[in-house]
Amino acid sequence: PSRPWNHFAIALRNGNGSEYLYYEGNWRDIFQNWEALALAFPEYIESFIAKFVNASTADGHNAYRVSREGIDWETPDPGNSWSNFGYWGDHQVAYLFRLLELSRDYHPGLLAHSLTREAFVFADVPYRIKPYSEALRDPQSTVEYDEDRARTIARRVAEIGADGKLVTLDDGSIYRVNLAEKLLVSALARIANLAPCGGIWMNTQRPEWNDANNALVGHGLSMVTLCYLRRYLHVLGDLLRESGIASFRVSRELAGFLEEVRSVLEDHLVLLEGPVTAVGRKSFMDGMGRAGDSYRARVYRGFCGEKTSVASQGLDEFLSLALRFIDHSLQHARRADGLFDSYNLVVFDTAGFDVEPLDEMLEGQVAVLSSGYLDSAAALALLEALRRSRLYREDQNSYLLYPDRKLPSFLEKNVIPPFLVERVDWIQRELETGRTECVERDIDGRVHFNGAFRNAGALRVALERDRSIHADDIDRVCDVYEAVFQHRKFTGRSSSMYKYEGLGCIYWHMVSKLLLATAEVTARAVRNRADASLVDRLGARFVDIQAGLGTHKHPAEYGAFPVDPYSHTPSFTGAQQPGLTGQVKEDLITRLWQLGVRIEGGEVIFEPFMLDRSEFLSEAASWEYSTGGPLQTEALPAGSLAFTLCGVPVIYRLADAPRLRVLGEDGAPSVIPGTRLGPELSRALFRREPRIRKLVVDVPESTLRSPA
Known part of the structure; x- marks a missing residue:
């Protein structure tokens, strides 16, 4: 009900009452729940993987909706304020690596044949990611909807059905590739958007798993996706090595992309010697931006249909090189309080790209624990630091998504501090002359910006219309505007609301993700024969986190019937929004670990x-x-x-x-x-x-x- 654009049907019976086998849902809900379903029906695992990769695009992303009848995507609707489109940057790796791990564990060696078998396809979603230079100019407008392509797809669907939504060659035949290519495309699309010592650039108009952070799109860097990419690359490397296959035939376009990305990594090895500078980061991202542009331009024009061989040893070396850059970024993501950065902001400038950290978030700690980057002792240190952190909520013995804070009142907003007024001569002159187009002093002596400006960009446009205002003054005024409103640090409802996964909220699915990650690191410690006292302390963290979940609480404490799943618990009331959330999936998996x-x-x-x-x-x-x-x-x-x-x-x-x-x-x-x-x-x-x-x-x- 809180997401009116997200309507799906659960169809169980045909009109005659016979059983109807059907499914539909958004990408996240389908594949996160199929992970748990695979534990009960493991013979479906490889079919789940095939469904996953066949609904993925040539530029490394995925359609929004999945059903038995095929795929679907969002389209522009100018008259609908909820209308939006784009790609979720984390969805490819965050769910696929778990399905690949399940196949490895349940059916070792079974995927090896698929690595070379040209039985996989690309979804033909009519989105076009803009060139890198355009993304830098406006990072929040980076994906175009190709109306001509959409009409072509619609004609094909009318002729041949759901297969009309798949990429074809010039002769109209569906283009087929092997599993190795599909897995490499997803990896390369993310490596090509790495901001060293910052995270994966969120530049496809959509947030990640936690859509309460939707305002991070464009200027956000995700350490969360970087962590999951690390685990994905390890699984991919293991799969390629264990197959024993000497080389893989991939599209000529992908082979070129691989070589360009490899070249950028090799040319920037010096970045691994210490903290990354803004200049070094810009050089790296510029190189990766050109590589991504080149590849996308080729596949958007259409695959040529030619294949070339890529040596397995070369792929192994490439993955190892990429992992060095990932681990270097994680090394520099550790905070003074023992936690890790979750998301950062990138500041694009002609001289270099700076990174600004945001507040600590639970999501980042879960991702680091899941990544495999930490050894057992370091994982325990992180879990104990988390218990001491601002994220711990004592009254519920559980963890917030982000630190709680009190927002300024309405009258406290849009007030320019006196010291900033004194720094900008132009503002002082405007106040002295009594002009109010941009700034105004109220009867109490406080100075405000004109409320007509939505953001610094709108203010800049208004100032630039007046040719008498010097460019330096415009820059200074816009800097003051940003200092007052801090729009760049606005993350979405996560920093502006007190419910719906906002401030002061425990999001129960994320706590269950934390529990599963703790189970995984504890199991790894046991397998690695870690010291018994270390294993006991990890186990104690597991028990403590589990005790904070609703199923272990009295209804008065939880605020609801304890065995029912709920979305979140705000600071001022009990559990809210009942429903079959992803928490159920995590708890099913964790329970098997515990057993x-x-x-x-x-x-x-x-x-x-x-x-x-x-x-x-x-x-x-x-x-x-x-x-x-x-x-x-x-x-x-x-x-x-x-x-x-x-x-x-x-x-x-x-x-x-x-x-x-x-x-x-x-x-x-x-x-x-x-x-x-x-x-x-x-x-x-x-x-x-x-x-x-x-x-x-x-x-x-x-x-x-x-x-x-």
Whole structure:
């Protein structure tokens, strides 16, 4: 209801009452939820990946809406104030790397064939990203809608259906590439927008995951996307290396883009020797801007259809080089309080591009934890610094999206401080003459700008109409205007509202993202055999974050029914906006981590190390569950807990040693010592084959956490 432009249908039945298989949604909601769905139906993972990359564009972005019938995008509507269009910069890497990781874990080696198989396509979205020089002139207007292209696409759709929205060659045939090319396009599009020691330039007219920061578009730099790009490049590198393929045939246009981006990185290795200067950053971004312009100009004209080989070793070296620049930026993103920068502002100037940090944000801490950049000790230090930070909200034992602050009242706004008035002779002369076109003094002696000006740009246009005003005076007056209003630092409702993911708000989905990231770094510490006390302290952070979630609270504290998902909790009331939010997805994934269910090398492993002893039943109980059919009942003994995995009931029992009992169709159990189900039975589980009816897992009590 709060997003009237975001209407979707949930269709379950045909007109005759038969089952109707259908889906539709925006890109983010579809693919973030499919990640959780893949844990229950892992045989769909590679199809999810194919759907993802086939809805992606040749310039490295994605359509807005996805459905069973194809893709769709936003179109300009001058009469609608909500109308807008553009690309979300983080959506490509933030969701795709997780699907790639799932394929690697559940089906090792399966994607290798797709890396060279020309079975993938490009979405033909009629957006055209403007040249770099134009983006610098107006960073908030960077994408054009190509009306001619849109009409061509519409004609093709009328002729051949949904495939008419795919990129074609000159002869009208759909252009096909391999998976390696699709994955490289997404990576290169982001590397080409890197501002060293700043983040990924948000220059496609749309915000990132947190649309409460929508005003960052154009002048914002995202360390969040940079963190996810790091993890994406690691997964991509692993996939290419493990395939054993010596070279990949890619479009001639992409090969040229790759070489130009590589050249810019190699030419700027000196930037890695210390903090990046404004001059060095401008040189780097200018080079990347030219590379991006060249590639987009070629693909917007149309692919030539020629392919060329790119050596796997060269790709590996390129990814390693790009990761050096990413890690260098992360190294310089650490703040004095132990947190990391989340978003920055870039200041474009003819002499150089400066970077200004914004306040700390929870989103950035989650991204750094997820990136794999921090070792176990550094991850713990960040989590403990977060608990001490301004982001911690004690009354809810949870975390704000950004530090709370009191906004100035209406009468406190648009007041030019006396010291700024004294600095600009032109303003003083205007006040002395009594002219009020630009500035005016009120009866209390305070000086204000004319309220007709929306921003410094509008003020500049008005001043430049008066030829008697010197250019230096115009610059000084506009600088004062920006100092008073600080529009450049305006991030959106995140800095101007007290609800709807604004000031003082806990956004529960992000807290659940924090919980999942904490589970991941704790699991990594266990795998790397970190010191036991370090693992315990990481586990304590997990427990503390989890305790702050609504499911662990009394209704009076949460302000709502605790097991229902809600969007956010403002500072002055209980949980707001109920609905099936992305928090549910994160919590499903985290719960499997907590239960110790791990998939590695195509094999299911049951090794709980974050599970609390108190979760096991203190007395026998009856468990009702369903795997899609009628309700079934299972008798659970004391000292057990139960859940389902891929439609199979799994029962944990307290024991002295780890052991698995697999009950098949005939009811006869087979016993497997240890914690691993084995590749063959794991495949049967993933495929939901009836040969596995139930799993009983003996869990050593010594591996469980004691109640706090």
